[in-house]
Every structure is written in structure tokens, then in C-alpha cells.
Amino acid sequence: MTISERPYGSWPTPVTSELVTAAAVRLGEVHVDGADVVWAEGRPGEGGRTQLVRRSPDGTTTDLLPDGTNARTAVHEYGGAAWWVRDGVVWFTDWADQRLYRLAPGGAPQPITPEPASPRADRYADGDVAPDGATIVCVRERHTGSSATDVHNEVVRLAADHLSEPEVLVSGPDFVAAPRLSPDGGTLAWLQWDHPSMPWDDTLLVARDLASGEETVVAGGTGESVLEPRFEPDGSLLFLSDRTDWWNLYRWTPGSDIEPVVRLDSDLGVPAWVFGSARYAPLDDGRVVYARWSNGRDGLAVKETDGGLIDLDVPFSAIGAVRAAGPGAVVVVAGSPTAEPGVHRVDVATSAVETLRAPRDLGLDPAGISQPEHLTFDSVDGSGASRRAHAQFYPPASAEWTGPADERPPLLVQIHGGPTGAATPVLSTTVQYWTSRGFAVVDVDYGGSTGYGRAYRQELLGEWGVIDVADCLAAARHLAAQGRVDGERLCIRGGSAGGFTTLAALAREDTPFAAGADHFGVADLAALAADTHKFESRYLDRLVGPYPEARDVYEQRSPIHHVDRFTRPLIVLQGAEDEVVPPNQSEMIVDALRAKGTPVAYLLFDGEQHGFRRAENIRRALDAELSFYAQVLGFDLPAEEGIEPVVVDNL
Template sequence: MTISERPYGSWPTPITSELVTAAAVRLGEVRVDGADVVWAEGRPAEGGRTQLVRRTPDGATTDLLPDGRNARTAVHEYGGAAWWVHDGVVWFTDWADQRLYRLAPGGEPEPITPEPVAPRADRYADGDVAPDGATIVCVRERHAGSSAADVRNEVVRLASDALSEPEVLVSGPDFVAAPRLNPDGTSLAWLQWNHPSMPWDDTQLIVRDLESGEETVVAGGPGESVLEPRFEPDGSLLFLSDRTDWWNLYRWTPGADIVPVVRLDAEIGEPAWVFGSARYVRLDDGRIVFARWREGRDGLAVRQTDATLVDLDVPFSAIAAVRAAGPDAVVVVAGSPAAEPGVHRVEVSSSTVETLRPPRDLGLEAAQISVPEHITFDSVDGSGAPRRAHAQFYPPASADSSGPEGELPPLLVQIHGGPTSAAMPVLSTGVQYWTSRGFAVVDVNYGGSTGYGRAYRQELLGEWGVIDVADCLAAARRLAEQGRVDGDRLCIRGGSAGGFTTLAALARDDTPFAAGADHFGVADLEALAADTHKFESRYLDRLVGPYPQARDVYVERSPIHHVERFTRPLIVLQGAEDEVVPPNQSEMIVDALRARGTPVAYLLFEGEQHGFRRAENIRRALDSELSFYAQVLGFDLPVEEGIEPVVVENLDQHSSFGS
């Protein structure tokens, strides 16, 4: 094949915004129900709704939810664990009204929770069916007013097969999660925590005898995050804890000491932004299969009954869920650098993989896929002291294009949300959209990211807007120094918390970035502290400082107070119904830049919340951002894609890039 020399950014590519969304799904949780496997699919082509799919042993698949139904909960606004299944019956929270529904085989969804006093005022998540199948325990979030202070989070119990008034079992803590019943239904375990902690900071694991009411604090407290409690058949309790820096696996037996089950310098747990994490599972013979993140990559391993640890030879680099599927198998949602996530069955003894729900066949050659390289580089903390940071680096990749002789590619510094999340090394058409056009991308796991232990995660405490920015600057400058990217064409993009870091990196007199893209990011930390949902309403106490005592820090780090430093073009993309980062955050920064004559583009997407779910909006956001870079960096858009140019206000007043 002939390789054509073309300007970076303008390479023709099969990875268009249409391909990004065509037949695309976001695979979520997976459950095993007898011989069947059930999983969740978020479908952009269906307005972003979450459908549930059942696969029987003969390979046949069936959509379970009728048209118009959407298995999605608004608890904590981020949701998760909106559905569960037992003996053929599915229970799910419907996005429209947030009531809990029961769906029997061959039937229609029937509500089993009362009509709330106000629309969507009662929200349900994270359920567990009692061993006898008669009742359910789950989390209920009750909104009694319009402010975060009016929200109450509880564990409730209700009938599994009929409309009933839920019985409150746990109330009082600011937050509860993971209610789990023991094998005979006589004991309840759950997690709880209080403001200003987040679930990756300090949580407690509690067990209550449901007959006597006696409670035991099993683990957790200040300085310890506990996750994923699961009872074993003998009544002992497995859980994840980061008491030794890494989220590892432990066992508690009533009347005995806690003992470690899996101890290694790797992360089994993940931050509980959503309910329903499933990073380990016990097989019937006592072996435990678990996912573990180490050195920028996920893997699958098994703890044998003699306590030895064996890595499984599987091709996955990112694993979202692990469920038992028989005596010697697990089902996982997992992907690799060369394949989007799929649902796979893994034989543990042989590492044999059977794909149950394949990822899309994108029709791409290997040369068209950019494979990430995990890099570690020098950075600094807020005082200038040296430290190390991490990232996934994606070079440009094309089967038929190369850049002009003597030129280097532009770089997109990509910043994940959270900020307690991670850049995952799994095939993403959203990344390949850029690399296949001639952009390099570096996805930064800045200090505060998950996957490198508690100490690394805590580097961001009190330093949000400092260490994350420093690591993004360090990554970009290091790649430019190494001659891997063009130091005059460094751009930065991020969503949510990543949007804040984008804005903070641009609001600097010494910014190296030529342009930036802010997806529903935070412009005013004070406004966020005053106007966000309960789950994150005290998050900034630790990331920035207690408010209003630390108001001067909030002002100093808020990009909205430094608009005079914005000299680089910015595009802002925002969902009109975002409850996490409301539209006023984006509009403040856009209005300020307009008034100053700084180049700015703004797109507001009706019907979208925190993150875009509808295919047409995902396409428009991607193509608009590309159009923005084309205008700012000076390359042509591919004519054959028919991309509608985005309007960049004040661009005629802006000097050439990198000046």
C-alpha cells in the first residue's frame, strides 16, 4: 500500500464520528443467573438508554426491557447497580421515575415501590435478593427538598414480588452502599461513610444480626477505604481494603481476627463512583478470581486454595466486572488495546476465553490502531519538590498516511474525570478518532488517579488544580523534549474534573498549550461547592480545603477569576441537564472570554446530563472539536466527512498558534 504524506490532523480515516457511534454500546454490569448471562448495554442510538440483554447457553440473546424502559438509577447522580437478577426475575430502577420494577419472564414491568411524594424523589440502587427470594435489601436515596441537605440515604428492605412500603433498616450515616445478606438471611453487611469523606477515603464495614440487632464494626474508619463486601457460604465475609496502601482482599469471620487473602502491590479495588463494582469473585471450591491493576494495565489472576497466586493468560488490559459462571469459569466485561470491551467467559484452569458478547467489528487494520505505551515521567508537587507521574501515550497511527518530512504531530493531552479515576489502556474509538488523523494523545494518570496505591491517590488532597496541572504540563513538555510531538502544537482536553484541569492549565501566563477543549468542566470552585449534588457536596473539603474557611484558595484556583490569563482558544461543550456540573459553570467562563475577545466556541446539548449519551450529540461534539482544532492549528478538514464547521468567536483577533 502506498503511504501518502499529508499534514498532521488532516489524515483521511475510517474512524469517523459515525463509526464512533454506529452500533456502539457502553457495556456495563454483568450478572450470571443460573446457566444464563445477563448484561447491560448503554445504547447511544436509542437515546442513550440502558437495555438489559439475556444470553442463554445456546447463544441466543434477548432484550429484556420493553421500548421506553431505561435501567438507570440517579442515586449519587452517577448511579450504577440499577438492576439485579435472580431465578429468571429482573428488578430494575427506571430512569424516568426512579421507581423499582419487577420483570418476570414473559411479563411486563410492575412497580414494587410506592409512587414518591414528588417526581423521582425516591431512587433505588444496589440491591440484594434474600436467600428465600421473598425480600430485597437495597439503597434508597430520598429527596425531600431542593438542596443537598434535604437528601437522605438509607438501606431499606421490601417485598420482592409486590408493591410494598420499604422498611428502613439503616439510616443516619450520610451515605450507605453494598447491602449484602449472609447465606441464611439472618445478617446484613453494608458500607457507610460521612461527609467530608468520599468512599475511597474513609468507609466502615458494618454487620448487623437482623434478629438481635447487634452490630459489629468489621473494618474501616479514618484512613481506610473498604469496598465490595461479599459473604461466603460459611458466613465469613470477604472485602477489599486499602489498609496497606493497595486495595487488597481480606476475610472476616465472626469471633476471629481479620486475615489477608490476597496481598500484593497492585490494585484490586476501584473508586466507588458508581455502585456495583465486582472486581473479585469466589468459586465454589474456594478459589478466588480477581482483577488487578499493576503498572498501567489490568490483568486477571486466581488465588488457589493453597493461597498461591497465579496470573491467567488472557489478552485483557482493562476489566470492569468479574462474576462466577460455574465451578471453573468466570464471566468478565473486559477489553484490550486492540479491542473494545466485550463480555467473555474465561475457563480458569486453562485460561480459555469464549466471547459471549463480542465487541464491534470495526473493520480496522492493525496499522490503523494506536496501541498505548505506559509511561512514567518526572513531575513536581505544589512546592516544586520532585515526584513521579504516569500516563498512557498513543502515537499517531495510519495504514496509508504519514506526516510531512521534518514535522512532528500535534499532541492532545487528555485528562480523565473524577479526579479519582484512571486512564485505561483499552481500545477507544474516541481516542483513535484523533490518533488516526495524525494527532498524538497522552492520557494522563496524574497524582490523585487510581491504580497506583492510596498514597498516590492522596497526592491530590489539598492540591487539586496544582498537581494535576503540573503532571499534564510535565507530560506534554517531556514528550516535546523527546521529539515525539510538536511543542508548538500542544492542546489539552478533559471532561468534568478533567475540564477543570483543562481550564486551570490554560489560565496560566506560562501555559504551553495552543488550545483547549472543556467538556462540562468546573470554572468556579465556589459555585461548585454551593451548587452540586449531595454525593460530591463536600468533596472539595479535601481536594481544596474546607469552605468557607479556605475561600481564598477557592478563589485563587478558580479559572473564572483568572480570565485575563486566557490567551489561547477554547471550545466548551455542555449538557443542558447536567446536575453534577450545572451549565452555569460553562456559561460563566464562555461569557468572560467573549467579553475579553478571547477565541471561544460554545455548544449546549439539550437533553444531556453529565456526559453525552445520544449518538447525534456524541458525533456533533467530536466533529466540532476537530473543526475547532483545524481552525486554530491551521489544517483542512476531510471533505468527504461533511463535518459542519463550528463557529469560533473572536478567532480573527487571535494570532497564530504557539505565539
């Protein structure tokens, strides 16, 4: 094939916004139900709803939920663990009313929780069915008013097969998660934490004898994050803890000391932004299969019964869930740098992979797929002291096009949300949308990111808006100094917490960025502290400082108070129903920049919450951002895509 020359950014590409959304799914949790495997699919083409799919041993797949039903919970706003399954029966929270439903084979969904006092006021998540199948324990989030202080999180118990009034088992803590019943049904374990902690800061793992009421604090407390409690058949309790800096695996047996199961300098856990993470799976023969994050890449390994730790030879670089699947096998949701996530069964003895739900066949030439390179580079902390930061770098890639010899590609500095998230080295059509056009992309794991241990995760405490910005600037300058990107065409983009970092990086007189894209980001930290949902309502106490005592710091770091420094063009994209970062955050910065005369574009998407789920909105957001860069950086859009230009005021 002939390689033709064309300016970077303007390359025609098969990775259009239509391809990004066409037949796209967001694979979520997976469960094994006897010989069947059930998984969740978020479908942009169906308005972003979550469908549940059952696969039988003969390979037949069946959509379980009727049209108009959406297995999605609003607990913590971010949701997760909205459904669970046993013996062919599925229980799920429906997005429309947030009630819990039971769906038996061949039947229709039947509500098993009462009508709430007001619409969507009672929300359910993270359930566990009792061993006898008669009851369920789960998290209930009850909204009794309009503010974060009117939200109450509890562990409740209810009948598994008919409508009943839930019984409150645990109340008092600000937050609860992961209620799990022992194999004999006699012990309840759960996680709890209080403001201002987040679940990756300080949590408690508590076990209660349901007959006597006696409680034991198993693990956790100040300086320890505990995740994913899971009972074993003998009644011992497995859990993840970062007590040694890394989220490793431990076992507690009543009456005995806690013993380490997997100890290594890698994170097995992930921050609990959503319920239902599953990063390890005990097998019937005593082995444990686990995912572990190390040096910017996920892997799968097994703890043998003799104590040995063996890495499995699987092609995955990002693993979303691990579930035991019969003797000697696990089912995983996993992807690689050249394949989107799929559902796969892995034979633990041989590492053989059977694909149960294949990722999309994108039809891309391998030469046109940009693969990530893990970078570690020099940066600084808030005092200017030297430290190291990390990123995933994607160079431009095309099977048909190359840039002029005397030109370097523009760079998109991409910032993940959280801010305790991580740059995930898995094939993303959104990243390839940019790299296949001639952009370079660097996905920054700034200080505060997950995957490098607790100490690195805590570098952001008190430093949000400082260290994250420093690391993004350092990544861009590092690549420019190496001659891998054009230092005059550095751009920055991010969503949620990444949107805040984008704005903070642009609100600098010495900003190296030529333009930025803010997806539902924070412009005013004080306004966010006063107007957000319960889960994050005290998050800034540790990232910035307690409010209003630290009012000066909030003002100093809020981009809205430094509009005079904004000179570079900005595009802002926002969901109209966002409860996490409300639209007023976007509108205040847009209005200020319009009044100042700084180039700015703004798109508000009806029907979207925190993150875009509808195919038409995902497409418009991508194409509008590309149109924005084309106007700002001065390159032509591929005419064959028919992209509608975005209006940039003051340009």
C-alpha cells in the same frame, strides 16, 4: 498498500464520528443467573438508554426491557447497580420515574415501590435478594427538597414480588452502599461513610445480626477505604481494603480476626463513583478470581486453595467486572488495546476465553490502530519538589497516511474525570478518532489517579488545580522534549474534573498549550461548592479546603478569577441537564472570554446530563472539537466527512 504524505491532523480516516457511534454500546455490569448470563448495554443509538440482555447457553440473546424503558438509577447522580437478577426475574430502577420494577419472564415490568411524594424523589440502587426470595435490601435515596441537605440515603427492605412500603433498616450515615445478606439471611452487611469523606477515603464496613440488632464494625475508619463486601457460603465476609496502601482482599469470619486473602502491591479495587463494582469472584471450590491493576494495565489472576497467586494468560488490559460462572469459570467484561470491551467467559484452569458478547467489528486495519505505551515521567508537587507521574501515550497511527518528515504531530493531553479515575488502556474509538487523523494523545494519570495505591491517590488532597496541572504540563513537555510531538501545537482536553484541569492549565501565563477543550468542567470552585449534588457537595473540603474558611484558595485556583490570563482558544461543551456540574459553570467562563475577546466556542446539548449519551450529540461534540482544532492549528478537514464547522467567536 501505498503510504501517502499529508499534514498531521488532516489525515482522512475510517474512524469518523459515525463509526464512533454506529452500533456502539457501553457495556456495564454483568450477572450470572443459573446457566444464563445477563449484561447491561448503554445504547447511544437508542437515546443513550440502558438495555438488559440475557444470553442462554445455546447462544440465543434476548433484550429484556420493553421499548421506552431504561435501567438506570440517579442515586449519587452517577448511578450504577440499577438492576439485579435471580431465577429469571429481573429487578430494575427505571430512569423515567426512579421507581423499582419487577420483570418476570414473559411478563411486563410491575412497580414494587410506591409513587414518591414528588417526581423521581425516591431512587433505588444496589439491591440484594434475600436467600428465601421474599424480600430485597437496597439503597434508597430520598429527596425531600431542592438542596443537597434535603437528600437522605438509607438501606431499606421491601417485598420482592409486590408493591410494598419499604422498611428502613439503616439511616443516619450520610451515605450507605452495598447492602448484602448472609446465606442464611440472618446478617446484613453494608458500607457507610460521612461528609467530607468520599468512598475512596474513609468508609466503615458494618455487620448487623438482624434478630438481635447487634452490630459489629468489621473494618474501616479513618484512613481506610473498604469496598465490595461479599458473603461466602460459610457466612464469612470477603471485602477489599486499602489498609496497606493497596486495595487488597481480606476475609472476616465472625468471632475471628481478619485474614488477608490476596496481598500484593496492586489495586484490586476501583473508586466507587458508581455502585456495583465487581473486581473479584469467589468460586465454589474455595479459589478466588480477581482483577488487579499494576503498572498501567489490568490483569486477571486466581488465588489458589494452597495460597498461590497465579496470573491468567488472558488478552485483556482493562477489566470492568468479574462474576463466578459455574465450576472453574468466570464471566468478565473486558477489553484490550486492539478490541473494545466484550463479555467473555474465562476457564480458570486453562485461561481459555469464550466470547459471549463480541465487541464491534470495526473493520480497521491493525496498522491503523494506535496502541498505548505506559509512561512514567518526572513532575513536581505544589512546593516544586520532584515526584513521578504516569500516563498512557498513543502515537498517531494510520495504514495509509504519514506526516511530513520535517513535521511532528500535534498533541492532545487528555485528562480523565474523577479526579480519582484512571487512564484505561483499552481500544477507544474516541481516542482512535484523533490518532488516526495524525494527532498524538497522552492520557494522563496525574497524582490523585487510581491504580498506583492510596498514597498516590492522596497526592491530590489539598492540591487539586496544582498537582494535576503540573503533571499535565510535565507530560506534554516530556513528549515535546523527546521530539515525539510538536511543542508548538500542544492542546489539552478533559471532561468534568478533567475540564477543570483544562481550564486551570489554560489560566496560566506560562501555559504551553495552544488550545483547549472543556467538556462540562468547573470554572468556579466556590460556585461548585454551593451548587452541586449531595454525593460531591463536600468533596472539595479535602481537594481544596473547607469552604468558606479556605475562600482565598478557592479564588486563587478558580479559572473564572483569572480570565485575564486566558489567551489561548477554548471550546466548551456542556449538557443542559447536568446536575453534577451545572451549565452555569460553562456559561460563566464562555461569557467572560467572549467579553475579553479570547477565541471561544460553546455548544449546549439539550437532554444530556453529566456526560453525553445520545449518538447525535456524541457525533456533534467530536466533530465540533475537530473543527475547532483545525481552525486554531491551521489544517484542513477531510472534505469527504462533511463536518459542519463550529463557530469560534473572536478568532
